Amino acid sequence: MTWLRVLLSRLAGRGRTPAELSEEMAAHRALLAAEYERRGMTAEAAHAEARRQFSGTTQALELYYEQRRIPLLDHMSQDVVYALRQLRASPGFTVAAVLTLALGIGANLAIYRVLDAVLFRELPVRDPGGLVQIQFLEGSDPQRVSYPLFRELAARQQVLDSLFAVSDVGLPAPDGGRGFMVSGAYFRTLGIPAQIGRVFTEDDDRPGAQPVAVLSDAYWTREYARSTSAIGRTLQLNGARAAIIGVAPAGFFGETPGAARDFWVPMSLQPVITPGDRINGAAYSWLSMIGRLRPGVTARQAEAALDPLFREFAHLTVTRFGRSYRVRVAPANRGIGDLDRRFERPLWLLMGMAGLVLVMLCSNLANLLLGRAAVRTHEIGVRLALGAGRGRILRQLLTESLVLCAAGVALAIPLGSRGASALAALASVGTGLHLEAGWHQAIFTVAAALACTCMFGLAPAFAATRVDVHSALQAQHRTTAGARRRHFANALVVAQISLSLVLICGAALFARSLWNLRHQDFGMSRNTLLVDIPLELTPQAIAHQGALVWPLYERMNSLPGVRSAAVSAFGPMSSLLRTVGISTPERPAQRTDVTRLVCVSPRFFETMGIPMVAGRGITAEDRAGAAPVVVLNQGAARALFGAGSAIGRSVSQKDRYAARDAMQVIGVARDVRFSSAREPFGFVLYVPIAQSPAPVTGIVLRPAGNPAQAAAAARAAVKSVDPNLKIGAIRNYAEAFEGGLGNDKLLAAIAGTFGLIALALSYIGVYGVLSYAVERRTHEIGIRIALGAGRAGIYRMVLGEASLLMAASLLVGGTGSVAATRALRSTLFGFAAADYTLPLLAAVLLGFAAFAASYLPARRASRLDPVDALRQD
């Protein structure tokens, strides 16, 4: 540990300078001389004697230097200085290398930052590892719970230190902020204190308590300019004026990553600030629950303890379809929400592509360095001859790479943070993500930098130091190491082209997949307009919107500019879906069936542009009291009746067939994409809304003329039927699907960028290696031309070399591309199982690029003047 102490004292400037040591020793000699004088010597003799007694001052100083040295560190600083000098000597190379590294590492950093924020970051709260989400599963789908159920659980449970409920229903504040209702134990459970003022507690969350609100740091900054006078001001929230009592700490965004909150209010305020009484009404399922496990209690034990409680109070929440229920206690250290699930795959894919690009960049750099090493053979030979150890030179060359890489990283860090924000915005990952650097990212950066240095620096450094001193000194340029170096350079180019083939292939696949998604046959007209009517799952809203079915149907069909219109419940693009069982006398419902029930008015199929494959659609004749009828989609018809005709057969909307509630199949409709561009078709039962009354959740219109005018007219018409009815988006299906393509667009855009970079890099790589080959063989080519080889022959020779490189690359890269195509299959859309057209096209494109790159060196070789060529050394 002595070196550490030396280092520390050197850093702290505590060590002595040589001058101080000399002064100390001079003082010593003076004391010695004084002593001799006291004993009676003359001053001169005394000084001479003192010098004799105190000899070896120089040795002492030298020893002093020796002891103060930390050899590794001193060599390193020497190397860094030398490296900087070397790099300054070739500014073009240095700038190019640093910029490519900055871009490559920056892209990786940007993607990693988003990946880290989405997948790895824990909530910025006290002991996030202890947090759990308490879920009520219906089948395997987590269900929201009602407030009464939460209240009973919170009061009776014994396995959690505390439990709170949150709602993701936003409360708009007048100034545009969005607040959220949370139960009183929220801040206590998360362990979040206020940075100013106080946070609210269970005491503030009692009926009749003074209304209060806690602001987020971002909102406080945005709306109150971080003024402490915000405390005591009020927020007007519908019927309540909530007093601002505190501000949450900076960095705390709430419990749902990607959905930053502006302020929080206690849940007991709900009846005053939003419609309906959800605090006492069991009909509303709107809450998620998070708790903190008691020390020593496992998630399993908590599940076992909570399950009977859930069963006891299940009647306090809406259970819709009588499936099996259970309780799940899942870790909530990273918060709740589905951000990670939605973005995990695309982010890993992007990370993989960015990694490949970085590897390509590194191999390109390695090639450049190899070229430099060739130029420096003589210098290195001299240094070896003068007794420098190979290890020492190796270390020095690596230091040069490390310096390059460090400069690249220095630029990459700001690039990465900009890129991360841009990527998060492009991917609409949400607000409040922690994109700033953390220790994860620091480790990632250092690891990436070191990996890069090794990738591009190690091999060229080894190649450069493997020189035969004798020949290096004798010949100015040519060495026996040349051939080996050339093989290595060739291998690097093969690696580059192979990787870029994989990347270009990936880019083509993603682009094509996006095109397929957009241009697929949705099974219905693209131009039909959908008016989304949101539905609150309350008995009042359901009854109210149920009564609007016929008035809306009549009104819409009488609109000028509308060719036909229909209303539906749980129909296409609705956020609500209703699943049922379906059975025939021969086939009871299967566990794996996913059957959705859609209640439609007459004219639905013609308005939607869904062709009937057999039979007829639902008409006005299918009224209440008439024989119950149903239209199946193709998928359901095929599964239930096989190849035979479905028309006239009976199905029952139950898990087991019962003649009592049988419905007769009157038609088979084409399969359509129901809620997103890539959703599987599944089974769909269309029933007349007259026979199965349901609330309106959507209106579909087929405009006769201008769609925008039809949309405006429809909006006005809905308002004239019911001025209070909420209207969601009005858009056609192509637009509606576009919203669900975010990840596909992101992948296509970034893969496309990476593909272009890869193409450029492989062009440069091929050009570089062939130019070097031609230059190295100038002499030989000169002789060939002198002996009568034709220009065409020389072309053939260089292009032959390029062909060999290409053949090897396409073999390796082609295998990689096929593997990548297979691995991506589940992410891609609309490709046949063995469709390898795109990898093939990518290979052809790359082949053209490579031959274009080899054309210039080949031309240069063919135009060599044999006399000049032979005169070269």
Place this chain on the structure above:
Amino acid sequence: MDNRSEVPYGTLDLMVLKTLDTLGTLHGYGIARRIEQVAEGALELNQGTIYPALLRLEQKGWITSHWGASDNNRRARFYTITRAGRKQFAEEAENWSRTVAMMARMLEGES
């Protein structure tokens, strides 16, 4: 004939530690003088060699130093033994005694 002997290898550090342990804070000259006095002329000490030893000991953390004024009012550096130095000295002294005793037994037995 001069029967003064050179400083045996490795013992100078021990002597310096012992001196500082006994006399407390001293400058380089003081340490050298003390060692010569104790040796009663039996030791040929090149006083310059004491400085590398002082540096070594300081780097190991066994002594510390600071600037002060000497008897003749010159600037001099004063050395003090540290707690780690005392511990080290105790160990080394123990080792040394054992070695000496062992050598003595061996030489007696052989002669």
